[in-house]
Amino acid sequence: MTNEYRSLKDHVYDYIADLIDGGSLADDHKISEQQICDALGVSRTPVREALIQLAADGYLENVPRKGFYVKRVTEDSAREIVEIIGPLDGRAALLAVDGMTGDDIAQLQFLHGSMQLAIDKGLYKKYDDLQHDFHDCYVKKCGNARLIGFVHQLNRYFMKREYANVDAADLDALLRKANDEHAEIVRLFEQRDGAALQRYIRDVHWSIENAKFLVW
Amino acid sequence: MTNEYRSLKDHVYDYIADLIDGGSLADDHKISEQQICDALGVSRTPVREALIQLAADGYLENVPRKGFYVKRVTEDSAREIVEIIGPLDGRAALLAVDGMTGDDIAQLQFLHGSMQLAIDKGLYKKYDDLQHDFHDCYVKKCGNARLIGFVHQLNRYFMKREYANVDAADLDALLRKANDEHAEIVRLFEQRDGAALQRYIRDVHWSIENAKFLVW
DNA sequence: ATACTGAATATTGTATACAATCAAGAGGGG
């Protein structure tokens, strides 16, 4: 039996993390400590502790004597993420492949189909949600908690993509190409070819050359 | 002119991080908040804030209602690190290669020579220090702060290697092989062959197959 | 000697208090 006690700090952490992940808090939004205190009925101590942890985990940025701000995706941070995610996601697939059940692979197929549908209907936000689920489907089975944490931290930013100033036809083509790659990934999982999976995800699906087509 | 204010929390963070990195705090050691307060003459508030950040950064483990403990390298965490470091270190080399100056490469050569000397003299701890410097020499030039942070977090564990229960001859052979690989890495940097560097570091130098020879 | 019990002590988690700094706005001079 593990220790299931959760401190107020942990509750505050979840509360703010959910707000950010759910999109309720805009980028660069300044966190008001007082507002959190009032909303949850706790003192500033656990709130500040949660904010420090959120900052360390990449959710927030702490400007000394100014406060905590929701970390926005700058051009620089987007590049940083694209430069790292391929090797990590690919490695996760390699480590996960042996543990994937038939149900897991069926789930991948389902998500691939759902994404195709989302593209057809122009539901780009929905596509991003599904893409997140798709990659998480194998990442979470890689058996490496630290790797899972790294990938989750990076994936949070992909959930924030905005397609506002992108040509619709370009975007459509971009997503269709990406989803064709998802089909290939499913195929390689079916074949249990870990080495090929790692290579394909790392060098093709997340290729640095493709990065310039990624949009925020 | 940037904001160079450093809070007490930041000083406490550095103080404890240095203790851990310097090896003054044994694995599993329980951090005494009061002891830190007395040593630095501050109250518990900034100490606790620093401890929470250190835990989020992988230095410490927080057991609810028990306290903060220096994170030890278990068999599991060692495996986790070995599974991740290759792809990241290799990618860092790829990104760094164009920015490496002649001085940087001379530094790599020097460190390679120093490591050879350390092996000859049986100074294995010294070897680990130099190895850390060697990899840091290019990692820090990759232009990706997040990647640098990840690799540093992983490298901390390598600094903790203990060679107590390893056969001396085996260890000697192991380190000589590793340092031969360092020579090849230097050569590839001289040739500015980023693609080959990435492959070699990821698949040969940090190959998962080699992992079983790594010792703690 | 070992294993239990409970009081005494220490430590953690949280609330509150206070000093230092920041942000916003009123008023005055160019």
Added chain:
DNA sequence: CCCCTCTTGATTGTATACAATATTCAGTAT
């Protein structure tokens, strides 16, 4: 009208206080 300065109120960073939980240890029973 714009810019500067000063004042006021809000916010951050830190110290202290206190309640809840954990640890230690003396005393007792087995």
